[in-house]
Amino acid sequence: MNRLVIKGGRLIDPSVNVDGLFNIYIMGGRVGTIKPADRDTTELVEGAPGLEVIDATGLVVLPGFIDAHTHLREPGFEYKETIKTGTMAASSGGFTSVLCMANTNPVNDNASVTRYILDKAKAEGTASVHPIGAVTVGQQGERLTEFGELKAAGCVAFSDDGVPITDGAVMRRALEYSMIFGAPVVSHAEDPRLAGAGVMNEGAVSTRLGLKGIPNAAEDAMVARDLSLAELTGGRLHIAHVSTRGAVELIRSAKARGVNVTAEVTPHHLTLTDEAVSGYDTFTKMNPPLRAQEDVDALRGGLKDGTIDCIATDHAPQSTIEKDVEFDKAANGIVGLETAFSLAYGLVEERILTLNEIIRALTINPSKAFLLNKGSLRVGSQADIAIIDLNRTWKVDPSRLKSKSKNTPYGGRTLKGVVIKTVVNGSVVYDATKENS
């Protein structure tokens, strides 16, 4: 049986309030023992067959990250991303599990698509893939999919992400029906009529640029509706990519009332405002759009006080065909898996969030929201681990991203926090020291 030992690193696991120097012994893909580094007298026979030792001195060792919101694009849009390249991007970003959205072609609205994704992931993936099934057939917003069959095939949640569910009655039934399976319904909360033909946040910047705006109300109104429905039904609601201060406030007060809701925010909504759109760079176009500074501040506050549970990437690869075009016509979305941790860590460096807060939002919180039983490093846990050098910086070079698409607005930026190794199920799936530099 293969053994992996991670020695001397600073293990930080907010789920069990651990922060200290530990040696981690991994066997058969699971955490065997965890020993304080200074009191560990175990003698390792270097070079023993099947034994790999990682010296993590000076590095932090974290539960592998879980991305609650990834678009892997396969099947159907393999020219943008495949399960192979998408999970490679995940691995190089420290993510060991990704939840992939259903807006593929065909839509993941039946078990055969779910199985296809999982088979592919097993054969070619370097991260655990947890599919999210569609809420409605073909994401048409009308008839519910067979949640039971999808769940049995491996779906962990249901979402029509990319397409808002405009019919409140359908959303109500989805929340009710999913209670059988304890799986959350993930809402892409947007009133499409209010959003209209908008291509960026509505405000002074859209006015200056002459671009059509999407008002905050398009999100606030839908979040309010979905929270009411979650309250009515007792169903489990997860709000995807929260972007407005109004939505943060609505979720905060719903949580205070005991509504069964969780929420996520993307690294880009935490770090950029609509000012970034000023040069008409289509890599700043996404849905929901980059908002105003007041919104960014509210999102950071929401993450800090637990209103927002997860940092999720909304990793949305798009090819040059979709992005090298007029701003109005450009597709939404940016790639995010490879920059997520460093962007979040930037907020720690700025003393806006603590290291514990961001780790929690990347590990145990998404695990709890989606009932994954991951995101924690205890004896017996699945050995999914990210090893990171918090003192090193790296420059984002889009051409070097593992993702098949290069649509990042952070190209050229220097970020702090470098993923050194990523371990999934006890195996090293990414090793920065083996990358050509």
Added chain:
Amino acid sequence: MRLKRKDLLGIEELERGEIEQILSTAESFKEVSAREIKKVPTLRGKTVINLFYEPSTRTRTSFEIAAKRMSADAVNISVSTSSVAKGETLKDTAKNLEAMRPDCIVVRHLSSGTPQMLSKYVSCSVVNAGDGAHEHPSQALLDMLTVKEKKGRIDGLKLSIIGDITHSRVARSNIYGFTKLGAEVTVCGPPTMIPPGMERLGCSVTTDMTEAIRGADVIMMLRIQMERQKESLFPSVREYSRLYGLDDAKLKGAKDDVIILHPGPINRGVEISSEVADGPYSLILDQVTNGVAVRMAIFYMLLGGTREEAQFK
């Protein structure tokens, strides 16, 4: 004198001095248009491509005449949006045009920001002939020239721009231009047609037409697009016209020496009545004449030589 920039993308990024230089160069070019032989050899051998993604015979013709009076070769490319949807990106289009080695691309597009994107892809000059609801710099320059000619100055004047501010690139460019030259600008329209944060562009905002007219030295009426009714921006043409159309009755509240501009083409009886459009205060046709001069100046200052040559002694 050449502009110290490759492109003319908007008025927002111009400095006051640059605007004044373009206006005074345009004044000297007006003389050329008044000649029997309306042509100077200044830009002989230069190629200008008029790339129009949005039909506008008027603006395109004005740019074309301006180029030809400067002896440049002007090529018109009209692209209907449908024919672009063949999988060619804007970048592909730009690179293809670039390969033909033009000296200048004049671009009109219904998507805001397209000239800015194009300018990053090509090494030749790019002139924005109107992009979405963003900017229309040559229109603002010809408007400023028209006002300067009539009033002798722009500094200290009050300009009111009335109509659909949200969708107007003419409004935005004029706000930047007139305020940079020292005028006070007020925009006026129904609240459904005034976007958030408008005052941050440097203007005042009102929804009261009477207030906008009172005390204005210059009134600029904007063309209303009938389709906007469908978006519930106004309930009917009749009501719009009654509330925000400029007619003789409303004009009674204006200054005696008010002047009226309209970027054209006008909707008679909608945003402006025929009596006003054809009346003594209207400078609509002067605007068209000045359009050619301003565009000659733009070509000259982006592609041409020294100021001395501009005098054509």
